[in-house]
Amino acid sequence: MNNQRANNFGVKIDWLTILLWLLLCIIGWFNIHAAVYDPEQPSLFSLGTNYGKQSIYIISALIIGACILIIDAKFFSSASPFIYGVTVILLMVVLVVGRNVGGNQAWIPLGSFRLQPSEFGKLATCLLLANYLSSQSTKIPNTKSLIIAASIVLLPVFLVMLQPDTGSALAFFSLIFVFYREGYVNTNLLIFGGLCILLFVLTLLINQWILIGILAGIIGLLMYFMRRRRKNLINLGILFAVSSLYICCVEFAYDNILQAHQRNRIDIILGKMDDPRGQGYNLNQSKIAIGSGQLFGKGYLQGTQTKYNFVPEQSTDFIFCTIGEEWGFVGCVTVVAIYVTLLLRIVHIAERQRSAFARIYAYGVASILFFHFFINIGMTIGIVPVIGIPLPFLSYGGSSLWSFTILLFIMLRFDSNRKGIV
């Protein structure tokens, strides 16, 4: 950067990121207003309403953000084991004293306020992961450090699964991008991961024996073309054997391990089940809301799906419906564009860091934001199963807004200090 302007704190802040963050917060606020609009309390600041509360959450998020920018960057890297430790303890505490909301024991009540430790779990995990991997960054990636790094991620996953909050738990797996970027996962493995997901979906769609038959056909053809090299033949044979085993496992896991409501959600997405009144109700109403927005939307506070509460959870997990209905395709593309810009900006910021810690951490932030962005919007438009996770900065709720803000601003803090040494 040519502009070496420094502010009072002696830090150089990435204002573009802050602008994108603020934009998302404000878009969220307005759409929460529309989603839970109460004609008797029309003001955006009416404290009795969720939109009034959100305004306070945003202001406090700003204050939190400012505080983070003041704190010495070194604090976050050195305190990361401590933060991780506290979070793990909170994740255990929540299993004991937590309040059960919607089947998930995810909330610790603190007076009128409820704390969701799993939101902070992502932050803590990112920090400790960055701490550990940066300490290993001079070495060639090896199995031992991979196992330790993976354990850092899997411990909170395990605890969150106990709540059981599958959505939040899955979010941790997005950190695969960090492992990939740091060389712990190679490109083939990433492709393998993609294949696994593809086969998983296909298994659920198609009868497993037919799928295995098709797979045999394809691999047979490949073997025919590659018959000159014996090694290829062996590899393909192994691939076929592993795939077939995997398909059978998926089939077994799907039938015996997944819970009924999870199976239903997946079935609806895959089009195996059509049930607009039951399990499919959320998704169907969500698609109706977004689809009926058309090009320019119905206008602010004019969405009938939104106003008349056809979409459950609309201010939280289904906030994107409001945007879709009232602002239309144009509004949706704008929001998607802001997210992608933010994500790419974060990758850009990550790559300009001198310190491995800051880079790894920034990739962690990007991964987690990306996962939420993709899964949340994807579920509202019916391309991924309904998984109850918030849309960062837009969904109603203090825990989620603050934890994502802290996540992002710690990265900005490192970035402002990128010339220095952490």
Added chain:
Amino acid sequence: MNSFFARKYVIQGIFISVAILIIARLFYLQIIDDSYLLSANNNVLRKVIVYPARGVILDRNGEVLVQNEPVYDLIVTPREAKDIDTLLLCNLINIDTVGFRKRMDKARAQSPYRASIFEKQLSSRTYAKLQEHLYKFRGFYVQNRTVRSYPDSMAAQFLGYILEVNDRDIERSKGFYKAGDYIGASGVESSYEELLRGNRGVKNLMVDALNRPKGIFSEGKYDTLAVSGDGLVSSLDKDLQILAERLMKNKIGSVVAIEPSSGEILSFVSSPSYDPNLMVGRERGNNYMKLLNDPHKPMFDRPIQASYPPGSVFKVVAALTAQQAGVIDQHSTFMCPGYYSYGGGRARMRCTHVHGTTSLVHSIEGSCNTYYGHVYARMIDSRGMSGPKAYDLWREGIMKFGIGQKLGIDLPGEKPGLIPTSDFYTKRYGSTKWRSGYNISLSIGQGEMGITPLQMANIMAIVANRGFYYRPHLIKGIGEKKIVKEEFTEKIYAGVDTKYYESVIEGMSRVVNQPGGTGYSVRINGIEMCGKTGTVQNPHGENHAVFFAFAPRENPKIAIAVFVENAGYGGTWAGPIASMLVEKHLKDTITIPKYIQDRIFNANLLPAVKVAAPKAKDAAKVAANTTAGLPKSRIPSTLRINADFSPRVNEDNARVNPLIEFNSQVYE
């Protein structure tokens, strides 16, 4: 920066790919697929139908015959109806708890979330009682609509009634009617349905996910207003109609009075009648079945559906058509020895008296059968053509008087009556070589001839007009502008020149105004009424009394036909009724002696219900029709008048003339 720097491109690539995937999906949902907009509207829109007021029907003087009265439908949304005092509600609307549960189950079966009708048509009195307590019944509310109300309880067959539409009505209307709508099912309500019903309005309301109303869609941009039905002005005179119905009380028969100069029907009575208010409201079904099973068939619209041999009135038509055909003139005389002999002297048709040498005027005055036997013989036998051909010519002539065909009155269910064609006789006698003697009874309006009371009155209107008529009709003005249907303003000529009428009219005048005339007892002071009595012999009981008249002689204002079954002499029973109605219409007073009035008002001429078997059969038939839900069953076409009309026959007829068979046919 380290050795894996290039991997950032892979990661960025994944981010961008996912964004593109999302945008592509959004593009499909929001831009390409329109069905979601429709679904959103279906979610939120509730079309509420605003029912228009049905057209009001007035009489010729602007008095109300039918109006609308508010009633209240009790509506329930089953899911919201919780913790209510069932017993109190049942008491308030007069149902029992079993009925309550039944209604609730029905509503719940439709939808637990949507409002559906719990009880229809509560009266304002019931509603007033209910209203005080309505706040206690969550989930219940009241919606008002209107039903028909008949302030004078009269003219039931003319006015008809309305019913909820059935599936066939809905199908036939190509979607105009919806379940729960009402449609005119008989009378004027049916024939003017399209004018009376008006146009429904639609209100587009919005509801939320719990089906609670949330306001008006798009500020009412897509709403339509209800347009009230057109009002109708009837030609009936309410006072005359009420009088006629009172006179016909406890008698079976018809009264039809027509204003000759316009064809407007002044009075239209089918007796016994019923109170049209019975066909409205919660008890409608029970009342309907009661009326259907009534042995005197009050639902049967006698003036246009019953047909009788006309008897003497036909002589008027015969005299006129014969003059026009040139077979007689006003000076023609025939010798009446007390009978008409034919078939080479082998057969006789008896006359009422020995009239001696009879002129045309006298033949009408004295109702001479012999005279008309000769007239008919000339019409059929002396025109230089075969019997059947001459018969068809004769038939053509008399049909111009509007008999044997529908007159086109603006009521549903009109019957044409019957005048057989020559083929009927050719078939019956097996050859075309038949002559006047084979169906001589037709000469005096007996035998195979059926005329409706409406047609009888219309013949009087033709005579009053000296040669033409307007289609008899009951509605003289439609809507604000009082439009008259074009078909009712067309003059229809009966094919007989005006000059031939005078001697016939003179004869009719003498019937009433000459001492000794059969109608002399019902003459009206200061008005020259021309009339004709008739007594139709009934082998099953008392004779049927008939009286036809128009008045005054010059510039007539009313033509009337009165038919009273099983009454006896025409002059005794039908005559006074006609006389009172004519005087009432012309002078708005009644001067006929009080004792005659009392006799008519108090007479009960309803025949005892004698034969049980056919009645049971009828009832079964009707019941079968009803359960089959056929709309035709509303007008029971299977009903029959329980009297036969046999012509007056010489007692030794059968012995003397084997050729003639006076069949006692029953006309519907």
